[in-house]
Amino acid sequence: MIKILFVCLGNICRSPLAEAIFKQKIRENGLESKILCDSAGTANYHVGESPDPRTIEVANNHNVPIQHFGQQFKKHHENEFDYLIAMDYSNKSNMIRELGGESNTLFLMREFDPQAKGEDVPDPWYGGMNGFENVFQILDRSTDEFLHFLKEKHNL
Numbered sequence: 001m002i003k004i005l006f007v008c009l010g011n012i013c014r015s016p017l018a019e020a021i022f023k024q025k026i027r028e029n030g031l032e033s034k035i036l037c038d039s040a041g042t043a044n045y046h047v048g049e050s051p052d053p054r055t056i057e058v059a060n061n062h063n064v065p066i067q068h069f070g071q072q073f074k075k076h077h078e079n080e081f082d083y084l085i086a087m088d089y090s091n092k093s094n095m096i097r098e099l100g101g102e103s104n105t106l107f108l109m110r111e112f113d114p115q116a117k118g119e120d121v122p123d124p125w126y127g128g129m130n131g132f133e134n135v136f137q138i139l140d141r142s143t144d145e146f147l148h149f150l151k152e153k154h155n156l
Protein backbone atom coordinates (compact mmCIF):
# COMPACT_ATOMS: atom_id res chain seq x y z
CA MET A 1 0.00 0.00 0.00
CA ILE A 2 1.33 3.44 -0.95
CA LYS A 3 0.43 5.99 1.70
CA ILE A 4 0.11 9.72 1.02
CA LEU A 5 -0.30 12.53 3.55
CA PHE A 6 -1.36 15.97 2.28
CA VAL A 7 -0.33 18.77 4.63
CA CYS A 8 -1.33 22.45 4.96
CA LEU A 9 -1.48 24.87 7.90
CA GLY A 10 -4.95 24.47 9.43
CA ASN A 11 -6.06 21.14 7.88
CA ILE A 12 -9.49 22.57 7.15
CA CYS A 13 -9.09 24.08 3.67
CA ARG A 14 -6.36 22.94 1.24
CA SER A 15 -5.16 19.55 2.51
CA PRO A 16 -8.57 17.98 3.27
CA LEU A 17 -9.68 19.14 -0.20
CA ALA A 18 -6.56 17.55 -1.76
CA GLU A 19 -7.34 14.37 0.19
CA ALA A 20 -10.98 14.33 -0.98
CA ILE A 21 -10.10 15.00 -4.63
CA PHE A 22 -7.32 12.39 -4.60
CA LYS A 23 -9.55 9.78 -2.93
CA GLN A 24 -12.08 10.24 -5.71
CA LYS A 25 -9.35 9.76 -8.34
CA ILE A 26 -8.12 6.63 -6.50
CA ARG A 27 -11.67 5.22 -6.62
CA GLU A 28 -12.19 6.18 -10.27
CA ASN A 29 -8.93 4.38 -11.14
CA GLY A 30 -9.78 1.26 -9.08
CA LEU A 31 -6.68 1.77 -6.94
CA GLU A 32 -8.30 1.58 -3.47
CA SER A 33 -6.23 -1.51 -2.61
CA LYS A 34 -2.97 0.16 -3.68
CA ILE A 35 -3.07 3.81 -2.54
CA LEU A 36 -4.47 5.45 0.56
CA CYS A 37 -4.35 9.08 1.60
CA ASP A 38 -4.99 11.29 4.60
CA SER A 39 -4.30 14.92 5.54
CA ALA A 40 -2.91 16.98 8.42
CA GLY A 41 -2.04 20.56 9.37
CA THR A 42 1.19 21.92 10.81
CA ALA A 43 -0.83 24.03 13.29
CA ASN A 44 -3.07 22.66 16.03
CA TYR A 45 -5.81 25.35 15.74
CA HIS A 46 -8.44 23.08 14.18
CA VAL A 47 -7.69 19.62 15.55
CA GLY A 48 -10.86 17.51 15.57
CA GLU A 49 -12.78 19.96 13.35
CA SER A 50 -14.54 19.23 10.07
CA PRO A 51 -13.34 21.07 6.96
CA ASP A 52 -14.22 24.77 6.60
CA PRO A 53 -17.80 25.27 5.24
CA ARG A 54 -16.30 26.90 2.11
CA THR A 55 -14.13 23.80 1.52
CA ILE A 56 -17.23 21.61 1.81
CA GLU A 57 -19.14 23.92 -0.54
CA VAL A 58 -16.51 23.84 -3.28
CA ALA A 59 -16.19 20.04 -2.94
CA ASN A 60 -19.99 19.69 -3.19
CA ASN A 61 -20.03 21.98 -6.25
CA HIS A 62 -17.74 19.47 -7.98
CA ASN A 63 -19.50 16.34 -6.63
CA VAL A 64 -16.47 15.36 -4.56
CA PRO A 65 -17.43 13.69 -1.25
CA ILE A 66 -15.47 15.15 1.67
CA GLN A 67 -15.18 13.99 5.26
CA HIS A 68 -12.22 14.62 7.54
CA PHE A 69 -11.39 15.55 11.14
CA GLY A 70 -8.46 17.91 11.61
CA GLN A 71 -5.20 16.48 12.93
CA GLN A 72 -1.79 18.03 13.53
CA PHE A 73 1.26 16.96 11.54
CA LYS A 74 3.78 15.16 13.78
CA LYS A 75 7.17 13.56 13.34
CA HIS A 76 5.72 10.03 13.53
CA HIS A 77 3.86 10.65 10.27
CA GLU A 78 7.16 10.34 8.42
CA ASN A 79 7.30 6.65 9.39
CA GLU A 80 3.66 6.02 8.50
CA PHE A 81 3.48 7.66 5.06
CA ASP A 82 5.52 7.19 1.88
CA TYR A 83 4.81 10.69 0.54
CA LEU A 84 4.35 13.89 2.55
CA ILE A 85 2.86 16.53 0.24
CA ALA A 86 3.07 20.13 1.48
CA MET A 87 0.69 22.74 0.06
CA ASP A 88 3.19 25.62 0.28
CA TYR A 89 6.79 26.50 1.17
CA SER A 90 5.82 27.65 4.64
CA ASN A 91 4.13 24.29 5.37
CA LYS A 92 7.23 22.55 4.02
CA SER A 93 9.61 24.47 6.26
CA ASN A 94 7.35 23.86 9.28
CA MET A 95 7.39 20.15 8.44
CA ILE A 96 11.20 20.11 8.14
CA ARG A 97 11.39 21.73 11.57
CA GLU A 98 9.00 19.11 13.05
CA LEU A 99 10.93 16.28 11.37
CA GLY A 100 14.28 17.64 12.54
CA GLY A 101 15.62 17.90 9.00
CA GLU A 102 14.95 17.39 5.29
CA SER A 103 13.22 14.20 4.16
CA ASN A 104 13.24 12.55 0.76
CA THR A 105 9.55 11.73 1.27
CA LEU A 106 8.68 15.46 1.33
CA PHE A 107 7.29 17.15 -1.81
CA LEU A 108 5.44 20.33 -2.70
CA MET A 109 1.96 19.76 -4.20
CA ARG A 110 2.70 22.06 -7.13
CA GLU A 111 5.85 20.21 -8.13
CA PHE A 112 3.12 18.22 -9.91
CA ASP A 113 1.24 21.22 -11.37
CA PRO A 114 1.92 21.24 -15.12
CA GLN A 115 0.88 24.91 -15.28
CA ALA A 116 3.03 26.41 -12.50
CA LYS A 117 5.56 23.92 -11.21
CA GLY A 118 6.74 24.53 -7.65
CA GLU A 119 4.51 27.46 -6.73
CA ASP A 120 2.44 27.59 -3.54
CA VAL A 121 -1.14 26.39 -3.34
CA PRO A 122 -2.46 29.77 -2.11
CA ASP A 123 -4.00 29.88 1.35
CA PRO A 124 -7.72 30.64 0.71
CA TRP A 125 -8.61 31.23 4.39
CA TYR A 126 -9.00 35.04 4.25
CA GLY A 127 -10.74 35.18 0.86
CA GLY A 128 -14.07 34.27 -0.67
CA MET A 129 -15.41 31.35 -2.70
CA ASN A 130 -13.43 32.26 -5.82
CA GLY A 131 -10.22 31.58 -3.88
CA PHE A 132 -11.56 28.15 -2.96
CA GLU A 133 -12.52 27.46 -6.59
CA ASN A 134 -8.99 28.46 -7.64
CA VAL A 135 -7.53 26.07 -5.05
CA PHE A 136 -9.85 23.32 -6.34
CA GLN A 137 -8.61 23.78 -9.93
CA ILE A 138 -4.95 23.78 -8.81
CA LEU A 139 -5.46 20.64 -6.72
CA ASP A 140 -7.46 18.88 -9.42
CA ARG A 141 -4.70 19.19 -12.03
CA SER A 142 -1.81 18.67 -9.54
CA THR A 143 -3.35 15.48 -8.14
CA ASP A 144 -3.96 14.23 -11.71
CA GLU A 145 -0.25 14.60 -12.43
CA PHE A 146 0.70 13.17 -9.03
CA LEU A 147 -1.43 10.06 -9.68
CA HIS A 148 0.21 9.70 -13.09
CA PHE A 149 3.64 9.93 -11.37
CA LEU A 150 2.66 7.25 -8.82
CA LYS A 151 1.32 4.93 -11.50
CA GLU A 152 4.58 5.15 -13.46
CA LYS A 153 6.88 4.95 -10.47
CA HIS A 154 5.10 2.01 -8.78
CA ASN A 155 3.87 0.20 -11.90
CA LEU A 156 0.21 0.53 -10.94
Ligand code: 4NP
Nearest residue numbers: 008009010011012013014125
Ligand atom coordinates in the same frame (compact mmCIF):
# COMPACT_ATOMS: atom_id res chain seq x y z
P1 4NP B 1 -5.51 25.67 5.39
O1 4NP B 1 -6.12 27.13 5.61
O2 4NP B 1 -4.07 25.71 5.90
O3 4NP B 1 -5.57 25.49 3.91
O4 4NP B 1 -6.39 24.71 6.16
C1 4NP B 1 -6.10 27.77 6.85
C2 4NP B 1 -7.02 27.42 7.81
C3 4NP B 1 -7.04 28.07 9.03
C4 4NP B 1 -6.13 29.08 9.28
C5 4NP B 1 -5.20 29.43 8.31
C6 4NP B 1 -5.18 28.76 7.10
N1 4NP B 1 -6.15 29.75 10.53
O5 4NP B 1 -5.38 30.71 10.69
O6 4NP B 1 -6.93 29.37 11.42
